[in-house]
Amino acid sequence: MLDKAKxxxxxxxxxxxxxxxxxxxxxxxxxxxxxxxxRDGVLSSLTNQYAIPRSxxxxxxxxxxxxxxxATKALLKQGKYDAVIxxxxxxxxxxxxxxxxxxxxxxxxxxxxxxxxxxVIFGILTCLTEEQALQRAGIGRGEEKGHNxxxxxxxxxxxxxxxxxxxxxxx
Ligand code: DLZ
Numbered sequence: 001m002l003d004k005a006k007x008x009x010x011x012x013x014x015x016x017x018x019x020x021x022x023x024x025x026x027x028x029x030x031x032x033x034x035x036x037x038x039r040d041g042v043l044s045s046l047t048n049q050y051a052i053p054r055s056x057x058x059x060x061x062x063x064x065x066x067x068x069x070x071a072t073k074a075l076l077k078q079g080k081y082d083a084v085i086x087x088x089x090x091x092x093x094x095x096x097x098x099x100x101x102x103x104x105x106x107x108x109x110x111x112x113x114x115x116x117x118x119x120v121i122f123g124i125l126t127c128l129t130e131e132q133a134l135q136r137a138g139i140g141r142g143e144e145k146g147h148n149x150x151x152x153x154x155x156x157x158x159x160x161x162x163x164x165x166x167x168x169x170x171x
Contacts (some may be wrong), residue, residue, distance in 0.1 A: 031089035037137040041150025067110030082161035119160035
């Protein structure tokens, strides 16, 4: 029920416009297993659910979550992307700088989106434990694997990019 509400349903959006979008994915090298699963969730959703060709999607790596806003701003200057999905993982139990990095990156990403006029999605998981982060990447260690939030970020990127082109969903 909740997951359905996050994903654009067929017929509720301009599928042709969606499939022509150019998307930038930037991900960190910290917490590589979890980040890779999230990145793959994003890529699979963009290409399978929204039929965006892989050649329309650029994937760039940065060291950590702190670098995501700078990289987003720098790469948006090229003027070729309709939306950006920065991906990172911060785990409170494992990251001494947790509060500093998560607050700084969150505010800075919001500002880059507002200042650039290009939608920037919030693809940073801020979790209390590693297991929580694994669950939110759909790779939980137990029987319950959880849900890959990359799928939701892809949907948010498509929805906001279309909205930015004046093709918002109307009810
Ligand atoms: C330094 C640091 C720490 C302690 N933890 C994380 C983390 O859990 N996730 C992450 O993405 N990055 C972490 N970093 C690295 C910083 O984001 C940044 O890359 C470095 O401080 C260099 O500026």
